[in-house]
Amino acid sequence: MRVLVTGANGYIGRTVVAALGAAGHEPVAMVRAIGVEIAGAAEVRLADLLNADSLRRAVCGVDAVCHLAGLTRARDSFAEATQYVRVNVGGTIALLDAMSAVGVGRIVFASTGSIYGSPERQPMSEELPDAPPHPYASSKLAAELVIEAQVGAGELAGVIARISNVAGGVDPDPTRLLPRTLTAAARHNPLSINGDGSAVRDYLHLQDAAAAFVACIEHLPEAGRAVRYNIGSGRGTSVMDVVTAVERVTGHHVPLEHRPPAPEPAMLVMDPSKAAAEIGWSPRHSGIDEIVRDAWAASAAVL
Structure with missing residues (x-):
């Protein structure tokens, strides 16, 4: 087609x-x-x-x-x-x-x-x-x-x-969580997060x-x-889960700077089961470690 x-x-x-x-x-x-x-x-x-x-x-x-x-x-x-x-x-x-x-x-x-x-x-x-x-x-x-x-x-x-x-690959938006966390790991700069980092996303x-x-x-x-x-992945991953995965994959510590909690949803996770049933699609690479590994490898030259 x-x-x-x-x-x-x-x-x-x-x-x-x-x-x-x-x-x-x-x-x-x-x-x-x-x-x-x-x-x-x-x-x-x-x-x-x-x-x-x-x-x-x-x-x-x-x-x-x-x-x-x-x-x-x-x-x-x-x-x-x-x-x-x-x-x-x-x-x-x-x-x-x-x-x-x-x-x-x-x-x-x-x-x-x-x-x-x-x-x-x-x-x-x-x-x-x-x-x-x-x-x-x-x-x-x-x-x-x-x-x-x-x-x-x-x-x-x-x-x-x-x-x-x-997420994954070279993300051109430096304001998103994963690019910010990878930059913090590579440059040893503090990563600002809201509250305790428990907000969960997909x-x-x-x-x-x-x-x-x-x-x-x-x-x-x-x-x-x-x-x-x-x-979506159908998986919930918190801010601190992302930080921990970046530290695990990169071997670098991510220093944190805790800001006051923000008025944001505690959890937002998609249910992709309809897509799986009707068009045969399901996520195969969306474990957080694989996403981080891919983004880290792809971004190494610019970080």
Whole structure:
């Protein structure tokens, strides 16, 4: 299948392109910058979510779209809420319009598990109500609703993949926990954590995330139907578990600086059992030690 990957130059996008190619598909990488090389891409196309003409050219001749492009930093979204709506919602609408114009009727959308908010029920299944806690999650939910509306019109088959915290490889976001902890280990700098570090999250290996998109592409529903899957490890890992794993893998002590506790959920863990049952996907590399080993090896040159 010839698959357009939007956001192909991103952290997850590059790995999705490689995974699609390895699975025998023809990934077409959509990027915003001229001259960007994407390993494994059958073709690279220049386009922007906010440029309708470029989007129509980008989607020509493909069979399906993996839509990963967008703004993703939850903290930034509070100060840039309108921009998050403009890119994540407006860009998705523009992409759907372009797909409709050229007759492309299949999409897999990269969404976020943060849409569930902080439910008491853990792990989080697809049946939980939506409670987006920040503009980023709200923009992703709005984009999901737009896709589902287009599906309801009978023009589209869609898969919504709500992803947990992706980790491993070279993470370009230095504000996330694992990159900060690896930097603290390499440079012997204090790592600031909230409270006692007992907050639990679901960490998903980058390779497992990419494999999930391949599985979604290979199990698209019929036109007029949308399916949502939670894509996570199904494992809870606390902040201190991450610190301990980094010390174990690297052999370096991580000095800690405890800040006052923050008002944050005690536990957020995804239930991926629906994806396992319906599309045959399950995480294979998302144990915290394997994630840390991979990230440490990949980041050694820059740390």
